[in-house]
Amino acid sequence: MDLNKLRQDSEFTWRIPVETPMNVPGILYGDREQMLQMDDKVYEQLRNVTMLPGLVGPVYAMPDAHWGYGFPIGGVAAFDADAGGVVSAGGVGFDISCGVRLLHTGLQAADIEEAKSALADSLYANIPVGVGSEGSISLDPATMHDMLEGGARWAVDQGYGSACDLDRTEERGCISGADPDAVSDRAKKRQRREMGTLGSGNHYLEVQRVAEVFDGPIAAAYGLEPDLLVISIHCGSRGLGHQIGTDYLREMLLAAGDFGLKLPDRELACAPIRSDVGQRYLGAMRAGMNCALANRQIITHLTRAVFHEHFPQAELTMLYDVSHNICKVETHVVDGVPRELYVHRKGATRAFGPGNPDLDESLRDAGQPVLIGGSMGTGSYVLAGTAESEERALSSACHGAGRAMSRRKARKEYGGRQVVDELARRGIVIRSPSLRGVAEEAPLAYKDVNRVVDNADRAGLARKVARLEPVVCIKG
Amino acid sequence: MQDRTWEHFEHDADIGLRASAPTREALFEAMAEALTALVADPEDVRPVESVPIRCEAPDDALLLTDWLNALIYEMATRRMLFGDWSVSIDDHVLDAVARGESVDRARHKPVVEAKGATYTALSVSRDSTGTWHGQCIVDV
Numbered sequence: 001m002d003l004n005k006l007r008q009d010s011e012f013t014w015r016i017p018v019e020t021p022m023n024v025p026g027i028l029y030g031d032r033e034q035m036l037q038m039d040d041k042v043y044e045q046l047r048n049v050t051m052l053p054g055l056v057g058p059v060y061a062m063p064d065a066h067w068g069y070g071f072p073i074g075g076v077a078a079f080d081a082d083a084g085g086v087v088s089a090g091g092v093g094f095d096i097s098c099g100v101r102l103l104h105t106g107l108q109a110a111d112i113e114e115a116k117s118a119l120a121d122s123l124y125a126n127i128p129v130g131v132g133s134e135g136s137i138s139l140d141p142a143t144m145h146d147m148l149e150g151g152a153r154w155a156v157d158q159g160y161g162s163a164c165d166l167d168r169t170e171e172r173g174c175i176s177g178a179d180p181d182a183v184s185d186r187a188k189k190r191q192r193r194e195m196g197t198l199g200s201g202n203h204y205l206e207v208q209r210v211a212e213v214f215d216g217p218i219a220a221a222y223g224l225e226p227d228l229l230v231i232s233i234h235c236g237s238r239g240l241g242h243q244i245g246t247d248y249l250r251e252m253l254l255a256a257g258d259f260g261l262k263l264p265d266r267e268l269a270c271a272p273i274r275s276d277v278g279q280r281y282l283g284a285m286r287a288g289m290n291c292a293l294a295n296r297q298i299i300t301h302l303t304r305a306v307f308h309e310h311f312p313q314a315e316l317t318m319l320y321d322v323s324h325n326i327c328k329v330e331t332h333v334v335d336g337v338p339r340e341l342y343v344h345r346k347g348a349t350r351a352f353g354p355g356n357p358d359l360d361e362s363l364r365d366a367g368q369p370v371l372i373g374g375s376m377g378t379g380s381y382v383l384a385g386t387a388e389s390e391e392r393a394l395s396s397a398c399h400g401a402g403r404a405m406s407r408r409k410a411r412k413e414y415g416g417r418q419v420v421d422e423l424a425r426r427g428i429v430i431r432s433p434s435l436r437g438v439a440e441e442a443p444l445a446y447k448d449v450n451r452v453v454d455n456a457d458r459a460g461l462a463r464k465v466a467r468l469e470p471v472v473c474i475k476g
Numbered sequence: 477m478q479d480r481t482w483e484h485f486e487h488d489a490d491i492g493l494r495a496s497a498p499t500r501e502a503l504f505e506a507m508a509e510a511l512t513a514l515v516a517d518p519e520d521v522r523p524v525e526s527v528p529i530r531c532e533a534p535d536d537a538l539l540l541t542d543w544l545n546a547l548i549y550e551m552a553t554r555r556m557l558f559g560d561w562s563v564s565i566d567d568h569v570l571d572a573v574a575r576g577e578s579v580d581r582a583r584h585k586p587v588v589e590a591k592g593a594t595y596t597a598l599s600v601s602r603d604s605t606g607t608w609h610g611q612c613i614v615d616v
Contacts, residue, residue: 039488041488067487067488068488068596069490069594069595069596069613069615070594070595070596073488090595092613094486094591094592094594095615096589099537130581130589131515131579131581131587131589132579132581132586133554134555167559186549186553189553190528190549190552192553199589200586200588200589200616201588201616206478239552239553242548242552242591242592242615243549243592245591245592246545246548246549246592246593248522248596249592249594250538250541250542253595254534255540265595265596265597266596266598267594267595269595269598402488403488406486406487406491407484407489407490407491407588407616408484408486408491409486410501433581433585433586434585434587435585435587435589436586437587437588439590440587475510476588
């Protein structure tokens with residue numbers, strides 16, 4: 001990125017000053033080197049977002065920001081409905097409520113060393129993954145409706161997991177205000193056989209080892225110790241969310257003129273929150289979030305069954321489940337006044353600090369776990385929300401490493417077999433239906449997650465708690 | 477058909493489709509081929525089953541995303557891949573038949589699902605020689 005376009009506020013904070021036709025400034029987080037590596041498209045897209053109506057405060061780009069569609073991936077923007085604010089289908093994206101769930105196993109890395117390969121085979125055989133895979137659950141219209149209203153709570157009621165899981169899930173597993181009737185028949189049809197499936201692309205299920213602890217007290221509160229094994233599940237609302245995004249992006253784009261909205265980029269398609277289409281989208285998007293929460297809950301159940309077969313002593317309990325593509329209604333203090341805002345996080349993770357009443361009591365002292373997915377070879381992180389994150393970026397942090405290389409380029413640079421063999425040499429077992437898919441997700445196709453996370457920590461967006469290294473990776 | 481070309485182009489997170497063709501219809505067929513090529517080699521897809529598709533949009537660019545999204549929907553719900561297309565366009569109404577077969581994971585080795593065709597970097601145009609050009613970024 002050309003840093004001459006930015007004003008540096010501090011070592012880790014960069015500003016796009018307001019100029020016509022921007023309504024608010026843009027703030028980007030990262031050190032100089034990270035900013036230099038960032039695509040100029042992030043600047044362009046973040047600046048476009050600042051032109052939308054009803055914004056409150058700056059719009060933000062997290063340290064992993066990269067070129068998205070409409071919003072940059074790693075973008076955060078908040079709108080006030082009473083000030084003409086909008087909700088943007090492009091600001092949420094196609095993979096509504098894509099997120100990460102982390103489970104404890106109670107096992108040590110050494111416990112699975114000999115059975116690692118067999119465990120990988122069982123996980124791969126029992127958790128549908130990749131193009132053309134189907135779940136064993138087929139939803140009829142009435143059950144689909146219940147799932148879209150009930151989310152993970154519905155899944156638990158169906159026997160997929162326990163009520164304890166819900167305490168450690170964002171929105172306690174079910175966001176209110178979901179409107180299944182605002183979800184098209186096409187979206188429902190697309191989801192009918194996709195419950196409990198991981199999908200493809202950058203989605204995965206990994207068994208990970210706690211490799212390093214940075215903050216002992218918070219790690220202890222989260223139940224994380226060096227060498228303990230955890231399971232990370234990264235996926236979203238599958239075909240249902242994709243179709244909701246498709247349907248409403250088009251409807252909002254065509255309706256923009258009726259609302260007098262001049263969109264700097266068609267992909268920023270949005271509608272006033274206080275409009276019929278705005279309300280229907282919010283209802284459909286929340287149904288999409290419930291679908292994602294139910295999906296991750298069912299995958300949790302499938303994972304437990306596999307672990308029970310191999311390690312009957314293992315108890316898979318929830319650390320947390322949090323989404324990174326969503327618009328949520330949250331109360332934030334702006335200029336000393338609490339305001340209800342529609343906070344869009346597109347490739348950004350909510351990071352509530354200690355004491356937040358939305359957190360389960362067991363997490364309230366430590367702050368919200370912020371789950372950061374890395375690439376197959378470089379590991380993932382657990383961070384914690386901090387009090388200062390509220391002021392920095394409306395309690396938001398990064399969501400992953402962010403791609404450094406396009407899929408096309410990665411495919412040219414790396415062979416899938418080469419990636420699998422290289423990771424095997426490092427003790428990481430990969431199972432995937434597609435070697436080309438593995439090549440496109442090669443570790444070096446991503447930015448250095450360590451730097452991204454260091455920047456998030458040093459910028460005050462979230463505190464580093466633990467680093468996780470993959471041991472087994474089931475890749476879509 | 478010889479003048480019909482397509483390619484994938486760079487996007488940080490996703491993949492761009494770009495094509496050129498002597499007619500608007502051939503352009504839309506080439507973009508469909510580029511879409512299939514995200515997932516598998518189009519030449520490996522046998523035209524066993526035909527699926528009719530109809531789209532209507534206010535302009536060519538939106539018609540292109542509607543077309544690609546209709547294909548993505550049919551691929552997802554039918555668990556199919558398409559390898560052959562016949563497109564006719566009257567004004568901004570598209571009628572097409574897509575031909576393909578069920579995904580065979582062993583033979584097709586599918587790589588990635590397409591989630592949706594976006595409006596980013598979207599364009600359909602005709603140059604001074606009469607050649608049609610189109611591009612679109614697909615979220616995968």
